[in-house]
Structures are given as structure tokens and as C-alpha cells.
Amino acid sequence: GEDVEQSLFLSVREGDSSVINCTYTDSSSTYLYWYKQEPGAGLQLLTYIFSNMDMKQDQRLTVLLNKKDKHLSLRIADTQTGDSAIYFCAENNYGQNFVFGPGTRLSVLP
């Protein structure tokens, strides 16, 4: 079945850029998503990218998609302490359910 992989932890210093990486196995994935989960809360959508796009930028967030390598990344510019959270990569395809990665816990150090 489909699989989505992420590294589990990332630490960065406040003000630096964070890059969270994700790989997926389903080559027919149509949409790829990044969700953020703050402590004690549910997931909230940060951004998503359609599979025919290479890049999407939204303020401090940049999503890069390498469809050939099935690699997705989320770059957060000027990382702040409020960005500390767990970030989930997810994918889905037409008529299929979402598949989530295990989540990357981002710690922002002062």
C-alpha cells in the first residue's frame, strides 16, 4: 500500500529556515498536503500542492515537489518559536483516502 515517510525530529534556531522533508511511494498521488499540529490540538491545514506543480509559496512557507523522486519538502523562512509543532505530510488521490506520514516534531530554539 501507499506509504509516507518523514524524519521524526528537527531542531532549528529562531530566525533560521526550517526544511521538513517527506517521501511518498504512490506515484499516482494527486494532492500532497502539509498539516500542522500544535500541542493538545487537532491538525490544521498549512498548505497543499497539486502534483503537476513544482513549487508553491505562501508567505513564509515554500513547498517543493520533486515528482520524479517522490519527494516533498516544506521550508519555513524566519522560523519563530510559534512554529514549534508537529508537521504532517499527507497525500491522496482521486477516490482514495488520505495517507499521513508519522509527523516531524519541529523544535525552535531561542
Next chain:
Amino acid sequence: NAGVTQTPKFQVLKTGQSMTLQCAQDMNHEYMSWYRQDPGMGLRLIHYSVGAGITDQGEVPNGYNVSRSTTEDFPLRLLSAAPSQTSVYFCASSPRTGIGETQYFGPGTRLLVL
């Protein structure tokens, strides 16, 4: 709109007890789903529904039942709780499935089974 609501927020059960986790959405979404979240494993799909009267199993359905008698409500029933069901449970909804629609998540129910 309240979005997706879940009750209770926290629950402690003894092994063998049954309970129902409630989920409701007021956005008239067709698709609803239940996930469990365990450390290092991300979210795993338990059951889902593509509309009232239609439910199907996800990745980890054993020990759980669901029903969808209305568009708004999608309760999850634990038939006989086991310690392995200690987890955080999230309900989610979206207008449809698989058409690039995002999912909206509830705040979660934290369940401890002793």
C-alpha cells in the same frame, strides 16, 4: 460554524468497558473519518464514511464500530476497550473525498484504557 466537534476531550476506561466517542460537523460535509494517533506512527485511518448510511473500514478497524445515520454525526464505538486502544482519536470531515479537498479536524479525544 462550529466546524468539527468531538466529545469527550478526555476519557479513562477500564479494560472491557465500552464507550462511544462523539463527532459532529455543521459544514454539510459528505466525507467523515476517524483516525487514531500514536507516537511515531502518525495518523491511522480507523473507519470512514462517504455519506449518510455508508461506512467502510480503514487501516485499523478491529475493535471499533461506526454508523452514519445523519450527515452531521459520525460516532465511533469501542466495543470492549483494550489497553492497545489507548490513543488520541481524531475525527475529520471534508466536502468530498479524493478531489483535492482538505480535511477539517476536530480537537481530538484522549483515551486511556487501564
